[in-house]
Amino acid sequence: xxxxxxxxxxxxxxxxxxxxxxxxxxxxxxxxxxxxxxxxxxxxxxxxxxxxxxxxxxxxxxxxxxxxxxxxxxxxxxxxxxxxxxxxxxxxxxxxxxxxxxxxxxxxxxxxxxxxxxxxxxxxxxxxxxxxxxxxxxxxxxxxxxxxxxxxxxxxxxxxxxxxxxxxxxxxxxxxxxxxxxxxxxxxxxxxxxxxxxxxxxxxxxxxxxxxxxxxxxxxxxxxxxxxxxxxxxxxxxxxxxxxxxxxxxxxxxxxxxxxxxxxxxxxxxxxxxxxxxxxxxxxxxxxxxxxxxxxxxxxxxxxxxxxxxxxxxxxxxxxxxxxxxxx
Ligand SMILES: Cc1cc2nc3c(=O)[nH]c(=O)nc-3n(C[C@H](O)[C@H](O)[C@H](O)COP(=O)(O)OP(=O)(O)OC[C@H]3O[C@@H](n4cnc5c(N)ncnc54)[C@H](O)[C@@H]3O)c2cc1C
Numbered sequence: 001x002x003x004x005x006x007x008x009x010x011x012x013x014x015x016x017x018x019x020x021x022x023x024x025x026x027x028x029x030x031x032x033x034x035x036x037x038x039x040x041x042x043x044x045x046x047x048x049x050x051x052x053x054x055x056x057x058x059x060x061x062x063x064x065x066x067x068x069x070x071x072x073x074x075x076x077x078x079x080x081x082x083x084x085x086x087x088x089x090x091x092x093x094x095x096x097x098x099x100x101x102x103x104x105x106x107x108x109x110x111x112x113x114x115x116x117x118x119x120x121x122x123x124x125x126x127x128x129x130x131x132x133x134x135x136x137x138x139x140x141x142x143x144x145x146x147x148x149x150x151x152x153x154x155x156x157x158x159x160x161x162x163x164x165x166x167x168x169x170x171x172x173x174x175x176x177x178x179x180x181x182x183x184x185x186x187x188x189x190x191x192x193x194x195x196x197x198x199x200x201x202x203x204x205x206x207x208x209x210x211x212x213x214x215x216x217x218x219x220x221x222x223x224x225x226x227x228x229x230x231x232x233x234x235x236x237x238x239x240x241x242x243x244x245x246x247x248x249x250x251x252x253x254x255x256x257x258x259x260x261x262x263x264x265x266x267x268x269x270x271x272x273x274x275x276x277x278x279x280x281x282x283x284x285x286x287x288x289x290x291x292x293x294x295x296x297x298x299x300x301x302x303x304x305x306x307x308x309x310x311x312x313x314x315x316x317x318x319x320x321x322x323x324x325x326x327x328x
Contacts, residue, residue: 001026001324004169006186007178008032008158009041010140011298013147014309015176018317020154023324029172030151033162033182036144040180040270043199044306045219045226046143047089047210048072048136050104051303055278062103064311069107071310072136082222085142088134089220091210094119095129102131109134127213135210138306139221170291174323176298176316180273181236183299189280192300194271196235198244199228201266204259216251224265227252231272231303240267275300281312283319294323 003019003026005012016030036042048069055061075086088109105111114122114130122130152158163186169175177187184192204225211218219226227248230241245267253259279300286293298316301308 001174002172003028003174003176003320004172005030005176005178006032006163006166006169007180007182007299008035008148009039009178009180010044010144010147010305010309011041011180011301011312012176012178013144013151014313015178015298015316016151016156017147018310018313019176019320020151020156022317022321024154026320028151028155029157029159031159031161031163031169033160035158035160036148037141039144040272041144041305042140043197043268043270044140045199045217045228046085046138046140046306047091047219048108048138048307049091049093049210050102050307052274053278053302053304053307058103061278064308064315065104066107067311067314068306068308069136072138075138076136083142084146085137085139085222087137087222089137089208089210091133091135092122092212093129093131094123094127094211094213096214097128099129105131105133137210137219140306142222166286166293166295167288170288170293173327174294174296174320176296176320178298178316180299180301180305181271183273183280183297187297189275189300191276193233193274193276194236195274195303196230196232196237196269196271197228197303198230198240198248198267198269199226200245200248200264201226201268202249202259202262202264204262207256207259211255213255216248216255218252218256218259225259225262227259236271238269238271240269272303273300273305274302279308279312281315281319283323294327296320296323
């Protein structure tokens with residue numbers, strides 16, 4: 001069976017690994033116009049935290065979230081967890097409005113709702129909502145190379161090229177489509193809307209908490225700290241904006257004054273692939289003249305690509321297997 005995955009972000013690479021686990025004999029090629037370290041997945045904060053996530057089937061969504069949490073947790077407790085960039089992280093979420101307890105509160109560890117007094121005592125500022133819990137972080141700069149190496153070891157081919165249409169791939173038995181924001185053009189899906197995100201990496205190694213407020217957030221890294229960030233609808237540019245860099249730095253220092261003076265190491269920008277009706281994870285058959293394209297779509301994860309990736313990758317691999325069984 002000849003399979004082609006289009007896209008080499010966290011979704012394409014993890015789907016590749018799940019397909020190889022399920023169908024070891026499959027001949028797999030991954031085509032993409034950008035690879036690690038130049039994809040949006042490399043920019044991701046990498047925190048497991050559902051964020052503006054929509055999907056019509058709530059049970060299925062919860063399954064993908066839980067499966068992914070458990071999978072990252074398993075990576076984080078292995079002796080070589082640092083090679084995957086997976087670790088457990090104490091977290092604090094602050095909101096100006098009163099927000100109901102999220103439906104994912106039973107997936108993370110030790111979810112606790114803070115009283116307004118407790119929030120004021122801890123932060124010195126008044127917020128309506130405050131939650132503490134432990135969640136997981138997966139660093140793209142380590143996890144994506146790990147996935148790539150695993151796939152190479154299993155004989156997967158990598159090809160760097162930009163596609164204008166999936167119809168260029170008629171010589172494959174199944175195409176697995178994982179192009180994130182690229183799907184808007186590649187398959188003409190107008191429901192995909194890009195929300196750009198800029199973050200900066202600083203040398204504050206001592207900060208080991210994920211903290212997010214209405215104006216700023218910080219996420220620890222093994223080699224620094226991510227300060228974020230912007231969320232701009234419809235912005236397609238991946239070139240960082242200097243004014244935004246300044247604003248992010250100032251807002252994070254307002255949230256955590258101990259960050260004043262830390263050095264900027266890197267500025268990163270990516271495009272979150274939101275999709276109005278939620279992730280597209282389904283099979284499609286297209287007839288092109290005398291040829292048939294068997295497609296599995298797996299795109300549109302918005303700001304939740306890391307949070308959902310493993311659950312979605314397992315499902316996408318099972319859809320590939322369904323195509324194989326139908327053709328037998
Ligand atoms: C600032 C920021 C912070 C974030 N923080 C988090 C977080 O903490 N937690 C979380 O869960 N998510 C987070 N996200 C969201 C996360 O980054 C995305 O959901 C995820 O990266 C999407 O992965 P993907 O593989 O679908 O897309 P991408 O990483 O964009 O990969 C798409 C791939 O498709 C290829 N491609 C596209 N079009 C074509 C074409 N025409 N031909 C060939 N190849 C093509 C690209 O080259 C690339 O290889 C964040 C995003 C941003 C920007």
